[in-house]
Amino acid sequence: MCAVNHWDHWIEEELRRMAEKDLTRELKMVTESAQPICRRRGKSLLNLSSNNYLGLAGHPQLTDAMREAIGRGVGAGSPSSRLIVGHEEETALLESELASWQESEAALVFGNGYLANLGVLSALLGRDDAVFSDRLNHASIVDGIRLSGATHFRYRHRDLGHLESYLKKADQKGIRRKLIVTDGVFSMDGDLAPLQELVYLKERYGAALFVDEAHSVGVIGVQGRGWAHELEMADQVDLHMGTFSKAFGVYGAYVAGRREWIRYLIHTARSFIYTTALPPVVISAIRRSLQLVRQGDLLRQSLAGKCRYFREELSRAGFQLTDSMTPIIPIMLGESSSAVEFSQRLVECGILAVAIRPPTVPSGEARIRFSLMASHRDEDVREAIRSIVQIGYECKVIG
Numbered sequence: 244m245c246a247v248n249h250w251d252h253w254i255e256e257e258l259r260r261m262a263e264k265d266l267t268r269e270l271k272m273v274t275e276s277a278q279p280i281c282r283r284r285g286k287s288l289l290n291l292s293s294n295n296y297l298g299l300a301g302h303p304q305l306t307d308a309m310r311e312a313i314g315r316g317v318g319a320g321s322p323s324s325r326l327i328v329g330h331e332e333e334t335a336l337l338e339s340e341l342a343s344w345q346e347s348e349a350a351l352v353f354g355n356g357y358l359a360n361l362g363v364l365s366a367l368l369g370r371d372d373a374v375f376s377d378r379l380n381h382a383s384i385v386d387g388i389r390l391s392g393a394t395h396f397r398y399r400h401r402d403l404g405h406l407e408s409y410l411k412k413a414d415q416k417g418i419r420r421k422l423i424v425t426d427g428v429f430s431m432d433g434d435l436a437p438l439q440e441l442v443y444l445k446e447r448y449g450a451a452l453f454v455d456e457a458h459s460v461g462v463i464g465v466q467g468r469g470w471a472h473e474l475e476m477a478d479q480v481d482l483h484m485g486t487f488s489k490a491f492g493v494y495g496a497y498v499a500g501r502r503e504w505i506r507y508l509i510h511t512a513r514s515f516i517y518t519t520a521l522p523p524v525v526i527s528a529i530r531r532s533l534q535l536v537r538q539g540d541l542l543r544q545s546l547a548g549k550c551r552y553f554r555e556e557l558s559r560a561g562f563q564l565t566d567s568m569t570p571i572i573p574i575m576l577g578e579s580s581s582a583v584e585f586s587q588r589l590v591e592c593g594i595l596a597v598a599i600r601p602p603t604v605p606s607g608e609a610r611i612r613f614s615l616m617a618s619h620r621d622e623d624v625r626e627a628i629r630s631i632v633q634i635g636y637e638c639k640v641i642g
Contacts, residue, residue: 292612411448
């Protein structure tokens with residue numbers, strides 16, 4: 244048997260095993276995906292799977308900003324990495340505006356959140372260092388740590404005693420440079436990092452703290468500055484990461500912090516150095532979106548009210564929920580087959596909400612991850628709850 248056939252056989256077997264465990268995925272075409280109601284295969288679906296929390300992805304001001312940029316002759320794409328040709332003035336303005344908004348000394352724009360986490364962690368950490376990561380942190384954090392080669396301590400989710408035991412162990416080993424990294428909002432559970440306690444442990448053990456605010460910026464706090472700002476602890480966090488692909492409704496990411504830390508990343512973050520810059524038209528849309536986010540307190544209030552009602556009604560019906568206090572509201576179903584069936588039944592009722600299965604979540608913790616948008620109509624949310632509860636009874640998840 245030739246080498247190629249060995250590969251073909253292995254891939255076929257792996258796909259078969261995935262199918263047996265209800266772990267296969269499928270790419271599906273959708274139209275109007277930025278809207279509260281999207282269309283898939285001609286069917287209208289209430290979109291309860293989007294990270295477009297403030298509903299800005301379809302905002303006309305963002306498309307207007309992109310058209311205006313094209314009218315100024317900036318072109319459709321970027322010519323190179325920023326360290327080769329350079330960047331447009333708008334990129335410098337955006338980074339200055341981000342730093343001001345985050346009340347930090349400097350900010351640096353990355354291609355996306357995955358690249359930002361990969362670049363920051365692999366740049367800051369080496370084989371002689373230790374990193375302490377919540378077990379439910381995003382995959383980009385896990386991969387950045389792997390790339391760094393640092394000693395990796397994965398502490399139980401939000402378990403501060405477990406984290407402290409690892410910090411003590413690192414001290415006993417004589418490890419000098421220690422970094423704690425956490426999601427601000429955990430993307431599959433919707434719960435919040437215990438930042439006050441993490442700051443205490445950081446200072447007690449001489450560690451640094453890096454917070455991924457991808458799912459909190461735009462949504463939480465005055466002007467949508469994020470969870471650390473809401474707790475008035477932002478100046479005690481060494482680096483903040485946020486994305487433009489969720490509440491901002493555009494694309495890209497940023498890292499904010501002290502000026503020297505940002506300068507260091509410019510020199511060392513490979514995912515920044517060796518990646519083509521974001522297109523200027525995208526930068527223009529981000530700048531306009533930042534204005535909308537900063538002025539979006541009414542949107543955030545509306546979103547918070549919808550989420551509170553949604554959680555309360557599902558909890559009252561008997562669903563097992565997580566400790567979410569955010570627009571991410573999962574119902575726990577356990578087995579992958581149950582989550583797949585529930586998701587399919589939702590589609591039949593005109594609701595798009597995806598089954599989340601391993602390896603995205605731990606084995607036995609499959610779920611339906613609902614996420615709400617400020618642009619959802621109240622009557623659509625109420626009707627969705629009725630359908631979800633009915634399916635819950637029919638599938639014997641509640642009752």
